[in-house]
Amino acid sequence: MSDRYELILTCPKSLESLLAEEAADLGLEEVREQTAAVRGFAGLETAYRLCLWSRLANRVLLVLRRFPVVDAESMYQDVLAVDWAEHMEPSGTLAVEFSGNGSGIDNTHFGALKVKDAIVDKLRTADGTRPSIDKINPHLRIHLRLDRGEAVLSLDLSGHSLHQRGYRLQQGAAPLKENLAAAVLIRSGWPRIAAAGGALADPMCGVGTFLVEAAMIAADQAPNLRREQWGFSYWLGHVPALWKKLHAEAEERAAIGLRKPPLWIRGYEADPRLIQPARNNIERAGLSDWVKVYQGELATFEPRPDQNQTGLVVSNPPYGERLGDEASLLYLYQHLGERLRQSCLNWEAAVFTGAPELGKRMGLRSHKQYAFWNGALPCKLLLFKILPEQFVTGERRSSRANEAGDSDEQQPLVAQANQAARLSEGGQMFANRLQKNLKTLGKWARKADIQCYRLYDADMPEYALAIDLYQDWVHVQEYAPPRSIDPEKAQTRLLDALAAIPVALGVPQDRVVIKRRERQSGTKQYERQATQGQFMEVNEGGIKLLVNLTDYLDTGLFLDHRPLRLRIQKEAAGKRFLNLFCYTATASVHAAKGGARSTTSVDLSKTYLDWARRNLSLNGFSDKQKLEQGDVMAWLAADRGEYELIFIDPPTFSNSKRMEGVFDVQRDHVQLLDLAMNRLAPGGVLYFSNNFRKFQLDEGLAARYSVEEISASTIDQDFARNPKIHRAWKLMAR
Template identity: 40%
Template sequence: MHKLIVTTSKGLDELLKTEIEQILSTLNIVESTSDTKNSTSAEDDADDYELPALKLQPGQVSFEGTLKDAYQLCLHSRLANRVLLVVAEGTVNSAEELYDVAKEADWPSQFDSYVPFMIQFNGTNNAINNSQFGALKVKDAIVDQFQEAGFERPSVDKLKPGIVIQARLRRDSLHLCIDLSGGSLHKRGYRTDAGEAPLKEHVAAGILMRSGWAQDANSVLLDPMCGSGTIPIEAAMMAANIPPNLDKETWGFEHWNQHEKNTFSEVVAQASKRVKTPNAAIYAYDLSTKIVELAEQNAMRAGVADFITFKQCDVLDAVITEAHNNTASNNAEDEASEPAVKGYIVSNPPYGERLGEYTSLLPLFDKLGHHLKKHFANWHVSLLSSNQDLLKALKLRYTKSYKLMNGKLECVLMNYQISGQNLEIFESQTDENHEFANRLRKNLKRLKPWIKRSDTNAYRVYDADLPHYNLAIDIYNDWVVVQEYAAPKDVPEEKAKQRLQEALIHIPKVLGIPASKMAVKVRRQNKGKEQYEKVAQKGQRVIVHEHEAQFYINPTDYLDVGLFLDHRDTRLLFKQQCVNKDVLNLFAYTGSVSVHAAKAKAKSVTTVDMSNTYIEWAKDNFSLNKLNGSYQFIQADCLKWLTREHGQYDLMFIDPPSFSNSKRMDDTWDVQRDHVSLLSDARACLKPGGKIFFSNNLRQFKLDQNAVEALGFKVEDITQKTIPEDFKRNQKIHKCWILSL
């Protein structure tokens, strides 16, 4: 007997224990029955077979078993990653103890000195806190033992080892094992290109078992988002009794001296006899024709392509009908009109790990919930995802959930029964009855006449109208940008997340835009020039127009998109005064004010900003508008640059940030503290009779009017004139003055 350790992913260990029990008991009973010449029943054989005691630990199951048991698990386990045979174990609280435990094993009896080997060291403790160091000490013990016994020193080969030795350290307990698997057993060999973050084969097998289909394998199975086909392929192999590693080319025991070739050959022969033609009807659909072709090629390599119906199909069009129930037909066109009475949907839908992907997937999952209720009544549904918020968008009540790992991703498997409460229509799912959708629709209706008059396709349609939907929603041509304001402290995070999810589901429906053109930003009370914060890197550019001017905006990559909509009317007022003037746009951002000045036939336009990115953006906006003339673009610290300029400008536009501590500045900037000093420097650059449009968006800002008037300015508050119709709900969005000499 040998001590065996069988490993798997966390979350599958209990299933693995059950699977090992089934494999060992079933195969031993089958073999015992086939060898029995009298009429002894399988039940009697079951009584004769004594299952070994299995010990369950996170990610592994261990037991005392025969080498034949190990071979059977290597061949038949659908959940195991590795099957390890323990050759030494002991307590390790120092490097010396690690070396001593490793040297206790009789390594020359395990493999010959000419066979290259490698050490895989897993785990650390207080004494061995580096796995590379641990592997080195084990290696030293092994080669020392060979040399002391008079053998040649064996070599280490990490690329093509003949023997892989696994060292598993848990707290102070060390196990040294021969890896019989020859690489992780989840790699069945049928996938050559699985795309990004593929579903591991053993995880696919695990979710089929958790779904209940594996115990009811004559039922219909559908994966409507099959990707590379892992779930339907694993299902077909289960239904056909094909051991997952029957055709594995290399094993870890091939150069192991204690390998029993005849025993392994018997195990393989017995496994081959159990393969059968399945009765299950298995369907694999995907939106991409290319992906469906890839999945079908994988199925061919696995030898199960004839048992699966592949089809290019949108998940929202996917249906299975009675005509296919319990039939492995490959004809996907002869569907009857009535739905199948019972079946299983098991799938690993896209996760949407990044915010933009998640946003575009939410409406899909919302529609999928409706689709399942309409076309799959009485079906079982099992979905694996690392994003529970997406699954919540289904608006289905789950019956069971399981946590498990798919590679490094923490995932949850949710099981649903499409019956009872899950067939009820939730009032909140109907747009007409949803308060947020209804308010957004009313806003659009109210703004429609104004939008036609305003000569722009960039405007705000919602601004926290409903306190518990704390969002701003802006249209930019055919894009929508959603800004989520931080929820008040008295609103639970889960409730705020739910409200956002509801809004993101309804926004594309009401506005009539695809979810793929919806960008979501989270705006918090950060100090600094928020528009400089990069949140993505897609390089997406969209052209919008405003008062006969055009601008590039980037809806995805920055917190602000490149055009401040609340200054639309301010820009128009400024433009009207630019004719034949020398104009300065300070803190210029992407130069929208400069474009308007140039289009108004300003004599000269100087655009200054600290960011080279935005200076280049401003240049692109000028090119977009085909503007050529006396135009300067200067990347500089605006405050320093201003102190070097004198008496050059008739008109200035100054819209500084509320606060800045940029590394490009020698000191911090605070608009409340420093605005008088800024305006004093600006006055020195202003021609007699010149004007400054001064604006900022600090809600609590108070202009020091006495100090500003002492500089020689006449002060006119034009804030109310500059708040556009689409910002009327937010009268404090900015403040604006004209300062005249």
């Protein structure tokens, strides 16, 4: 065999330049970058060293042959031409990985089979012995990459991917791969900081990947020192004596490194479930003396190394995968920036994020940014120097105020003032509008003893939000922007608005909940959005109701129907009340409060009927309050009851496996109202409402019933800017 080989090192996309530098330092010659890989030439000693010491590579591939491919048969013949007896025993096990396409080979499974067949046919003995397939732990792993008619046939020296160091057996929800974490540390300057004796802290450390990788760099520990099985372990070209020499050198370097006084490397994690897995990973890496992990919220993060030491704060905050994450993530990044400014002066910081627009909300200017890929997700590494001149407007005043020793009472006011100072021009404009609305509507709500009301409803078209107050909570619904709006601009405005809300309304950031309201189809509006199960009591018209701000698109209380519910309460005394499409039966609770003889509430959803039962019980109503699960149209057709007061607020559109067909309010409202009017007692009243903007009440209904539109009288002051929120009618028999 040759004593100089072509080697290809694969890596995550965006690490090519870093890997090229590392590989050259480890002895690779004639290094060239490729997409998600580097290539070069070296002897076997360097190939072993790359396997052992590369912190960035996924695999080290030793190229056996390059050849042109005309078709599958020509590829088979060229693979067959390799002297496979130099590489493995006929009784060994084999795995083949094939990538690329072309030359009539468009299926990777077919390509891998042709390569496997060639190797097996070459090694088959007279007695029928031949290599068998083992995709998990083969003796030899072969790669063939087909690109534009050229095949690169390689032997994988790594075995399992080199990012699998072996210490991380327990993982968090979305951990970075170990080599990507190492790349972030290298780009952030950690090798330089560690060499100078600096400290490292991760305020959201998860299971400790950054911490372990940082400690291995600082202690001069080869990342794969503890790996026992390699891709070359059963390769016939393997030189055990050479490998043992390199491995012994690496062990000696690690021993020397670990005998040094440990650097101050600390992790903090809010989730108590991750603390022990992180400590277990650190122990498996042999770094328990170097790395410590503590449970702690980001709000309390404050690194305290000895002797006023500085260093690097590194963090991989959540990116947000679900609609509605924007508020919590924005405030998380703001908190992170606040902690860096207040507790890490003169440190350096590195924030790795898939949401770089949130990084701009930290109140710090980054001096460098690097593009990365985390799998298929584009990310950025933001680097900061925590110096006063890098603080965004207002922060210098904050730090001077803190240094001057403000009292505990003054500091929250200073922080709030500085938060306001950091608002963008658009954010400040939005905050001003909220404060103006709050001044007007807050006075009205207090006078009317209303605790839950709409504060803002797309008053400024560029900020397309509906903002409702539920006592001291804020419920935000983002209307999906039209396609004509640049998504980046829409996202910027949303973040501006979310930053302004706590400042303008004086509410804690963790009491702001955001959802996105889009045009709904079917039962999507009733589907569970989250599983927090947090209910809160609110008061309305002398009754208590349960709302849930997080788990569903709607909260359990339609605020625009407040006047209708209060009207029902006033008119319900001694009457039998029927509530169709009852949702959480808030109108039924009002009717019971008003002295209704009985209430009957009908809905298709068991979830909402259970909620309705809780609302009734909360107010001491259980007897004579019926809850019926069923398709309203079918239920009405079968019912023989009589009611003096009926309320119907149907959805615009509904379908379900439990109902026949589809309900469409425009198409079906005549049949619905005729069925309901058949159940109305003499002298009774039916209130009908819906929020379909294009709805037109059938003119023929007025010929059969007394019909009066009462929409204007059912719109309270908080919905006066949007009088089309719903329309309502009063129907009586002639």
